[in-house]
Amino acid sequence: MGHSVSDDFENRGEQCTYQIENGQTKYKVGFPPKRNLFGEFHERFNETFFADDPLRPYKDKPLSSKLLLCLQFFFPILDWGRHYDLKKFKGDLIAGLTIASLCIPQDIGYSKLANLDPEYGLYSSFVPPLIYAIMGSSKDIAIGPVAVVSLLLGTLLQEEIDPTKNKEEYRRLAFTATFFAGITQAALGFLRLGFLIDFLSHAAIVGFMGGAAITIALQQLKGFLGIKKFTKQSDIISVIKSVWNSAEHGWNWQTILIAASFLAFLLAARYLGKKSSKLFWVPAIAPLMSVIISTFFVYITHADEHGVQIVNKIKKGVNPTSANQIYFTGSYALKGLRIGVVAGMIGLTEAIAIGRTFAGMKDYQIDGNKEMVALGTMNIIGSMTSCYVATGSFSRSAVNYMAGCKTTVSNMIMSIVVLLTLLLITPLFKYTPNAILSSIIISAVISLIDYKTAFLIWKVDKFDFIACMGAFFGVVFGSVEIGLLIAVLLSLAKILIQVTRPRTALLGNLPGTNVYRNIEQYPEATKIQGVLVVRVDSAIYFSNSNYVKERILRWMRDEEEKLEAKSQPKLNFVIIEMSPVTDIDTSGIHAFEELLRTLKRRGIQLILANPGPVVIDKLSLADFTEHIGHENIFLTVGEAVKACLVKARIHEEP
Incomplete structure (x- = not known):
């Protein structure tokens, strides 16, 4: 009845071998079926790059169905658009108008972080969200410029070209970096290499974002205090020295009064929004209300004649073409490639994290590789329409979610509002004080300092906390790129330690x-x-x-x-x-x-x-x-x- 253990081990086709002893079945370790080299490589390749089996919907389908499914894969709007109705539009309309009121003042401020004219921030909230609305798979993410990527671009670009003396070349390099950021993102999606962004650990991202928030807030002291001559360095030591040296004759009390008053108003609005979910709209419209009130105040008091710095002119009209301004050859092309890869990876990491967070809250799935293709495409097209790197914004996405968005149509609504702003009301921003933009940015980036998560990381994993603090102090005391490098190195170091020990x-x-x-x-x-x-x-x-x-x-x-x-x-x-x-x-x-x-x-x-x-x-x-x-x-x-x-x-x- 029985057979030997040796026979069991030689029978490699069986998943579990056994022998009979005293009438009982005794299982022994089995062997998997034999596979040739090609079969083993094919299995590992599919598991690494195609674990989600994207070709599954295409199997056993006629050619016409395959073509439609293929189009729906790249343009999800063709799928959910068939079931779109008035009820969903109502939710998207409210959400779109709400995030538009938040994005307009933020865009003007973030463009200053990138050392670009205010209109370029608005441009970047017009074209990219429209492209994403057609190609993106997240229902909740709100697209536009964000503080961290704007600061990163501004820091890296000004190391190559002075944004004041060579304004046009600087702008061209910004478009070039945006183009290559889009190419990087789209390539990662097409080649299904999205797992590369997972090499940045959550702890390192928390530290990097917190350090970037501190750096961004410190940079706003120029507008907050009304300082005319300010350091171009982003580290805390240089900023404190610059503020201290300007203390005797460089501060403007009217500017400080405006900035401090509206910062208190914005923080109070944020507090109310957190106290009750029904009041989500209060912090959403507070920045735009601050811009309107402060602009009117400066206009009627002529505060600009007493040292209060204002935005001056914002160019009216839609995005001009910039395809002919991108550097495709020469040293600036290589510099744009280097900066674009870094900015693209950071933007991608932030957008994917935001998309997965809200998808989990609404219990639906997003395709990471599809998201990368959508984000990359919108930045490639954006670089040709006078936009700089856009990605998912956490603050706007949170407002979008709370406002009851149903689909990416909310991004379309936001884009239309931004378009109307560019066509009709940009001249009204002439007397907007820079101080209010500084207050808006400071209030926005405070949420990036996630001290609760940092404390939790300390309790759970001390090495993760070291990675978190390494990235944080690298940004605060060094620069954004140093902090990013430390974040990557510490994340890789943790992997190596776990693998080698x-x-x-x-x-x-x-x-x-x-x-x-x-x-x-x-x-x-x-x-x-x-x-x-x-x-x-x-x-x-x-x-x-x-x-x-x-x-x-x-x-x-x-x-x-x-x-x-x-x-x-x-x-x-x-x-x-x-x-x-x-x-x-x-x-x-x-x-x-x-x-x-x-x-x-x-x-x-x-x-x-x-x-x-x-x-x-x-x-x-x-x-x-x-x-x-x-x-x-x-x-x-x-x-x-x-x-x-x-x-x-x-x-x-x-």
Whole structure:
């Protein structure tokens, strides 16, 4: 009736092999079916780049249906637009008007962060949102310029070209950087490389955003205090020196009065909005109300004649073409590429994070790669229509969500309002004081300082907190690009540490059960006499194979010393729990072979428990299963321990 264990292991087509002992079925470790090199590569390639199976809707469909599905993939509006109705439009209309009232003053302020004229901020809230509305898959995200990307662009661009002396060249480089930012984003989406943005850890992003918020707020002291000569450096030391040096004769009390009064008003409006969700519209319209009131106040009092700096002229009209202004060759093209890649990645990270957050709140899915294509396309077209890098804005998206948006039509409504603003009322912003724009930006970026999350990171993971603070202080005391570099390096360092130094644990038996658990987590778990059970909590690769081997040997030596000190019988078996080991490479197999030889010289038998399909397949192909013996590979730790105790009892019998 039965067959041998060796036969079981040689039967590689079965997923689980077994043998019959005393009328009971005893399962043994099985092998996956054999696969050729192409089949294995094809599976890994699909899992890495096409895990969401984007071609699934196209299978077994006629050509016309495939064409329609393809168009719907790139233009989701063709799908949800068929079910659009008046009820949804009502929600989108209210949301669109609300976020438009928020975006107009923000756009004028953010364009100053990017060292561009105010109209370019408005341009960037007209064309890009329209493109995204057609191609985007998030219902809630609101598109436009954001503070962090504006500051990043302004900082990096002015290192190459002076925005005051060479205004036209600076603007051309900004369009060039925007073009390459779009190319970067779209390429990541088309090539399905969106997982690259995940290399920026959440902790590093929290620190980077917090540092950027501090830096942006400090930069607004120029407009807040009415300082005419201000440092171009963004670090806190340079800003404090500049403010201190200008204190004697550079501040304007009228400007400070305007800025402080309206900042208090904006913060109070934000507080009311947080107190009650029904009052979400209060902080949304507060910035526009501040602009209207302060502009009227400056106009009737002629405060501009008493040192209050004003916006002056905002160019009237729609976006002029800028396709002929982009640098496609020469040194500026390379500089634009470098700046665009950085700005594109940061914009992408922020937009995807925002989209996933609100999608989770409304229980729907967004396609990360589709989002990248949409964001990239809108920035490519935007660069040709006098826009700079646009992405998802958290503050506007939150207002959009609270206002009851239903689809991306809310972005279209916002764009139409911005268009009407550009065509009709931009001259009215002439007397808008720079101080009010500084107050609006300061009130907007305060929400980027997420101290609650930083405290939670400190409680949960100290290394994550180091990454968070490293990015934060890098931005505050260095520059935006230094903070970004630190954020990336610390995120990668954490991955490397976890890969090169994986966790291992000693396992013990929970009394009265056949369950084995970490003895540090479960102090009541007991060790088995003569048996050491070790669990490796990671895949075993060239980067950590020697460490894993040495760590197991260290566990063994420590256990032997304890046994010797207590005059207890020596160690006879080392069992490695392999279930967390998802993969192993040739270096890992070589380390196991060295471990096997070392243990044999000490008279200790190596046992494996529950290796996964990939691991057991590779161990078999490398003939390691022959060296260790098929009879020393078990399905569970409990079975392995039971077999070890039986062997030990047999050896003790005369």
